[in-house]
Amino acid sequence: MSSHDVISTDVLIVGGGPSGLATAIELANKLEQTGQKKRVMLIEKGSSIGSHILSGAVLMPEVFKTLLSTEEFDAIPFDSAVSTDVTVKLNDTGEMELPFHPPYMNNAGNQIASLAEVCRYLAKVAQSKGVEIYTGFAVDDMLYDSEGKVAGVKTKDTGIDHNGEKLKNYQAGTVVEAKITILAEGTRGSLTKKVIERFNLDSGKNPQIYSLGVKEIWKVPEGNIEAGAVYHTFGYPLEDKSEFGGGFIYGLSENRVALGLVVGLDYADPRFDTHAAMQIWKTHPYVSKFLAGGSILEFGAKTLPEGGWNAMPKYYEDNLMIVGDSAGFLTTARLKGVHLAIGSGMYAAQTAVEALEKGDSSKKTLAKYEALVNDSFIYKEMYPIRNMRAVMQDGMVLGGLKMGIQLVTGGTCLFVPKVHADADTTQKFSEFAGVPFTTRFAGQLEWDKKLTFDKVTGVFHSKTMHDEHQPVHLVVNNPEEFQRSNIEEYGLAEEAFCPAEVYELHVDRKTGAKSLRLHAENCVHCKTCDIKSPNGGITWTTPYGGDGPEYSYM
Secondary structure, three states: OOOOOEEEEEEEEEOOOHHHHHHHHHHHHHHHHHOOOOOEEEEEOOOOOOOOOOOOOEEOOHHHHHHOOHHHHHOOOOOEEOOEEEEEEEOOOOEEEOOOOOOOOOOOOOEEOOHHHHHHHHHHHHHHOOOEEEEOOOEEEEEEOOOOOEEEEEEOOEEEOOOOOEEEEEEOOOEEEEEEEEEOOOOOOHHHHHHHHHHOOOOOOOOOOEEEEEEEEEEOOOOOOOOOEEEEEEEOOOOOOOOOEEEEEEEEOOOEEEEEEEEEOOOOOOOOOHHHHHHHHHOOHHHHHHHOOOEEEEEEEEEEEOOOHHHOOOOEEOOEEEOHHHHOOOEOOOOEOHHHHHHHHHHHHHHHHHHHHHOOOOHHHHOHHHHHHHOOHHHHHHHHHOOHHHHHHHOHHHHHHHHHHHHHHOOOOOOOOOOOOHHHHOOOOOOOOOOOHHHHOOOOOOOOOOOOOOHHHHHHHHOOEOOOOOOOOEEEOOHHHHHHHHHOOOOOHHHHHOOOOOEEEEEOOOOOOEEEEEOHHHOOOOOHHHHHOHHHOEEEOOOOOOOEOOOOOO
16 A cells, blocks of 8 residues: 555646746636636645745736736735836946847836745735645656546655665655646746656757846945846857847845846856856946945846747646746746746636536647637747747847847748757867857956855855755766766866856866765755756756745845
């Protein structure tokens, strides 16, 4: 007999971010309207709602009006309405403010917010409508019925040591059976990866590609920046045609600043380090002026899906739907996905309610989810720029020209570069012909711990904690190949691209032998290693529920 507890629900939502919470609220609203009495359950791996949520975030408020009542909408904890909106080209000696907004980048009418705070509020709304929310539970496996169809999930067993042996505090995970399971895990969801592979949901699609965002929140002297000010930068310290991305600086209430650098993970240089690039970016006079006299409050990092419409998998199967970042609902041109995540959650919920009413959650019935998306603002926003991220591999000038052509043609464009998975774009040390990141910024990679910080200090400001007795949640898939290739040929690129100093290249002083030292306790759950590691060297799995960062206002 199994030692696992078994509970059942009508709809199970895995993930307490904006897409999962929007799904829950819309489900509750529509179930009440149709008179159905159904159980809706949401499981979140963070210790609380919001503790693993990180976003810019400049939000487009209109979508909330379709989800919430007027009274509920009026109570959303937005921080500041956008009052200033500037795009800046940086170089190593100065800057130029653009006299216009690049397409899709206008933020008039938008709101700056802490997405963590907004999610905490949405959770209260969902609970008030009868949704059951359970935090601190990591889900590590899907359940399938006798026909191979999704039947629910299993939460992670706890009380196991590094060697897989049960300790005195062993607790078997819980089996959660569900008529419909909705995955809202956020970027690079570990369960989503499994179902995409099992059901071949990405057949005929471009590989999904990602960016990594490194973010900090500062407290600064009064007068440094006004609440509601939005500045986006591009250029320095990134190299055109080699690295794609840019920075953001947002003025918050109470003399705080949210700022960060977002970089596409399709770069070739095995030494490139997004965290270090962000620290260098902060030293530019245009950026540092906003931080003068201030101090850091919080640090975090997160990946974003950037592949766009052409990289999105089929996001439904029998008894299953995928929403938000897990399915790739994000517009790179806007650097925004929250409104798309909420929209996808609402359409999944509407589909689920009809399926429950029919007593049929087959993929034929759940195909309505795709139909709703295709007839919505999501399609109208994402489809015309479906090739945007691909053409930007040609650089800002040629890529920008191709982007302009797409805006005229509705997305059609000749000579679109082929997209490769981020893990495949990293080059070996011996192959990389450009100037390495460490050479480009030689003499600038020492951190003063006042304006610039090392990775371990960042981890401290993320309040990350893990049970260090548990099995390591970062799995080296093939240790022999990892040693031969990832360490010897790529110089442990993981050490550079990880923003939290999880991966350390150890060189024996006597023999010169190289080896990996893994500091899984530092992990901020950004999933970069799962995405960028050459040869698919690392698989990120869920650690114990409640482990990881403890973001307050990210």
